[in-house]
Amino acid sequence: xxxxxxxxxxxxxxxxxxxxxxxxxxxxxxxxxxxxxxxxxxxxxxxxxxxxxxxxxxxxxxxxxxxxxxxxxxxxxxxxxxxxxxxxxxxxxxxxxxxxxxxxxxxxxxxxxxxxxxxxxxxxxxxxxxxxxxxxxxxxxxxxxxxxxxxxxxxxxxxxxxxxxxxxxxxxxxxxxxxxxxxxxxxxxxxxxxxxxxxxxxxxxxxxxxxxxxxxxxxxxxxxxxxxxxxxxxxxxxxxxxxxxxxxxxxxxxxxxxxxxxxxxxxxxxxxxxxxxxxxxxxxxxxxxxxxxxxxxxxxxxxxxxxxxxxxxxxxxxxx
Amino acid sequence: xxxxxxxxxxxxxxxxxxxxxxxxxxxxxxxxxxxxxxxxxxxxxxxxxxxxxxxxxxxxxxxxxxxxxxxxxxxxxxxxxxxxxxxxxxxxxxxxxxxxxxxxxxxxxxxxxxxxxxxxxxxxxxxxxxxxxxxxxxxxxxxxxxxxxxxxxxxxxxxxxxxxxxxxxxxxxxxxxxxxxxxxxxxxxxxxxxxxxxxxxxxxxxxxxxxxxxxxxxxxxxxxxxxxxxxxxxxxxxxxxxxxxxxxxxxxxxxxxxxxxxxxxxxxxxxxxxxxxxxxxxxxxxxxxxxxxxxxxxxxxxxxxxxxxxxxxxxxxxxxxxxxxxxxxxxxx
Numbered sequence: 001x002x003x004x005x006x007x008x009x010x011x012x013x014x015x016x017x018x019x020x021x022x023x024x025x026x027x028x029x030x031x032x033x034x035x036x037x038x039x040x041x042x043x044x045x046x047x048x049x050x051x052x053x054x055x056x057x058x059x060x061x062x063x064x065x066x067x068x069x070x071x072x073x074x075x076x077x078x079x080x081x082x083x084x085x086x087x088x089x090x091x092x093x094x095x096x097x098x099x100x101x102x103x104x105x106x107x108x109x110x111x112x113x114x115x116x117x118x119x120x121x122x123x124x125x126x127x128x129x130x131x132x133x134x135x136x137x138x139x140x141x142x143x144x145x146x147x148x149x150x151x152x153x154x155x156x157x158x159x160x161x162x163x164x165x166x167x168x169x170x171x172x173x174x175x176x177x178x179x180x181x182x183x184x185x186x187x188x189x190x191x192x193x194x195x196x197x198x199x200x201x202x203x204x205x206x207x208x209x210x211x212x213x214x215x216x217x218x219x220x221x222x223x224x225x226x227x228x229x230x231x232x233x234x235x236x237x238x239x240x241x242x243x244x245x246x247x248x249x250x251x252x253x254x255x256x257x258x259x260x261x262x263x264x265x266x267x268x269x270x271x272x273x274x275x276x277x278x279x280x281x282x283x284x285x286x287x288x289x290x291x292x293x294x295x296x297x298x299x300x301x302x303x304x305x306x307x308x309x310x311x312x313x314x315x316x317x318x319x320x
Numbered sequence: 321x322x323x324x325x326x327x328x329x330x331x332x333x334x335x336x337x338x339x340x341x342x343x344x345x346x347x348x349x350x351x352x353x354x355x356x357x358x359x360x361x362x363x364x365x366x367x368x369x370x371x372x373x374x375x376x377x378x379x380x381x382x383x384x385x386x387x388x389x390x391x392x393x394x395x396x397x398x399x400x401x402x403x404x405x406x407x408x409x410x411x412x413x414x415x416x417x418x419x420x421x422x423x424x425x426x427x428x429x430x431x432x433x434x435x436x437x438x439x440x441x442x443x444x445x446x447x448x449x450x451x452x453x454x455x456x457x458x459x460x461x462x463x464x465x466x467x468x469x470x471x472x473x474x475x476x477x478x479x480x481x482x483x484x485x486x487x488x489x490x491x492x493x494x495x496x497x498x499x500x501x502x503x504x505x506x507x508x509x510x511x512x513x514x515x516x517x518x519x520x521x522x523x524x525x526x527x528x529x530x531x532x533x534x535x536x537x538x539x540x541x542x543x544x545x546x547x548x549x550x551x552x553x554x555x556x557x558x559x560x561x562x563x564x565x566x567x568x569x570x571x572x573x574x575x576x577x578x579x580x581x582x583x584x585x586x587x588x589x590x591x592x593x594x595x596x597x598x599x600x601x602x603x604x605x606x607x608x609x610x611x612x613x614x615x616x617x618x619x620x621x622x623x624x625x626x627x628x629x630x631x632x633x634x635x636x637x638x639x640x641x642x643x644x645x646x647x648x649x650x651x652x653x
Binding site: 307 | 335338339342346347472473475476477478479480481484485487488492588591592594595598599606609610612613614616621622624625628629632633636
């Protein structure tokens with residue numbers, strides 16, 4: 001129960017401070033709006049009578065896309081029927097793909113962040129709390145993880161993991177790329193957080209309340225999970241918020257490179273990939289702009305929110 | 321100083337072995353059957369087992385790793401018994417796709433990656449440190465706010481979006497620059513330095529937009545902190561010109577975290593700017609790695625990953641040494 005109260009006061013403090021900053025409030029609203037946009041994808045696309053998979057290659061739908069050059073206000077692609085226009089070539093509804101793609105991109109980003117955060121917190125706290133040999137070994141492993149070029153390793157291991165997962169329950173259809181990206185991004189993203197948590201715990205474990213809990217006969221595990229970890233939740237929350245945009249970009253990067261989410265499943269990275277393949281974006285810049293602008297807004301909003309959460313919870317790390 | 325270098329060199333070698341071992345394990349044990357990838361599309365069980373023998377995968381794991389490491393020090397024979405071919409030093413295996421020595425593939429890609437890295441580095445260091453310093457000197461002013469805002473936006477621009485947008489605008493619409501070509505990979509080539517710059521300018525800008533944003537933040541924060549310190553007050557109090565105080569005393573002390581970042585980023589970039597190389601079709605290490613990863617060409621991806629980790633680790637040590645040279649308060653123990 002103590003942990004819940006702790007978490008509530010932490011969030012309450014954060015909220016109190018965030019409310020004072022205009023930029024933080026705006027970015028929070030944008031983040032909530034984007035989440036709603038993704039969650040409500042089926043409802044929103046049903047409203048326009050479209051779905052992300054039906055292709056429509058009839059000339060009246062695709063004609064707009066045969067005008068080369070930058071889109072001018074007169075020849076904008078969006079219409080009442082297709083709110084953001086359609087894909088060149090296949091003629092699938094871009095609005096539906098953007099919304100459903102948001103579901104995929106955000107699910108991957110949030111779940112992989114959760115995996116990294118759980119791993120990073122537990123491993124980092126264990127290293128700091130137990131110290132000695134445990135700490136030395138874990139710290140060396142963290143160094144190793146940080147030495148590997150993240151994108152390159154993730155890029156080369158994703159296809160390998162996918163072929164491994166193909167025959168397991170996780171390997172079904174569109175689920176496979178999502179599961180593999182969550183596992184890979186989650187597994188390679190914990191080291192930085194673990195290092196920070198370790199540093200915090202090193203000073204925490206000398207504090208009186210830890211000693212008190214120990215003298216009451218609490219086991220190491222119980223002290224670790226009930227006394228130590230609740231006390232580092234502030235830092236964890238800060239880095240979790242900052243990890244989300246990183247993972248959104250990572251999903252976009254991997255799917256863009258062709259190793260993540262693949263057509264026909266939409267994701268924002270997959271949509272960028274579609275815009276680049278066959279140089280569609282040169283004749284139809286709108287096709288690049290739709291996922292591109294969405295991605296920029298999302299990453300920017302999450303980054304600004306992350307800055308705000310950090311300023312609110314970790315005054316020492318603030319940018320003056 | 322000497323003992324410090326020796327000790328760092330010792331742990332460097334250990335770390336490199338650990339990196340090579342882990343990479344090797346991840347790629348050989350973790351994955352699906354590399355032999356299946358090696359024998360390509362029309363594969364029969366017999367051909368898989370042939371490929372397995374050819375790759376030495378019927379051998380115990382540690383023996384395979386030992387063989388691999390041996391190749392780093394001398395030439396070795398590679399392939400199935402009876403059909404062995406020489407893999408010359410430094411041997412990193414042979415490509416599944418082309419049967420070419422992986423070391424040759426890497427050597428061919430490196431000049432492109434160097435070309436990408438060096439220009440981007442110069443560009444983002446100048447803009448990042450320059451703007452960061454400008455913001456710090458005018459702390460709280462509209463200029464400062466604008467620079468900080470621009471940095472927040474810059475750090476949120478994904479490379480695929482900026483890269484494709486730059487290509488669209490400057491190459492396709494305005495015709496100011498050419499599409500990148502494979503023929504130029506050094507400023508000293510027959511086309512001359514001008515063509516080299518024109519060829520790589522857009523990738524440099526795409527990288528610099530993203531990277532300089534974090535340099536602005538770090539420079540600004542550290543310069544503000546440094547300008548508040550006692551030795552700066554002392555320097556001002558004894559009547560030194562503001563320019564001398566800013567550049568000779570302030571920047572020298574406040575720049576150390578930037579040097580750390582720079583070292584790490586150089587290490588990272590030498591391993592291949594994966595996305596940028598892919599977008600601009602520059603056949604450097606990153607580009608090669610993407611294509612190898614997609615086609616399951618394990619020896620190539622493995623070697624590039626190891627090399628990239630190697631660059632990062634070496635950069636780390638270089639940073640430590642540079643520290644002592646720049647900041648008089650840092651002494652190596």
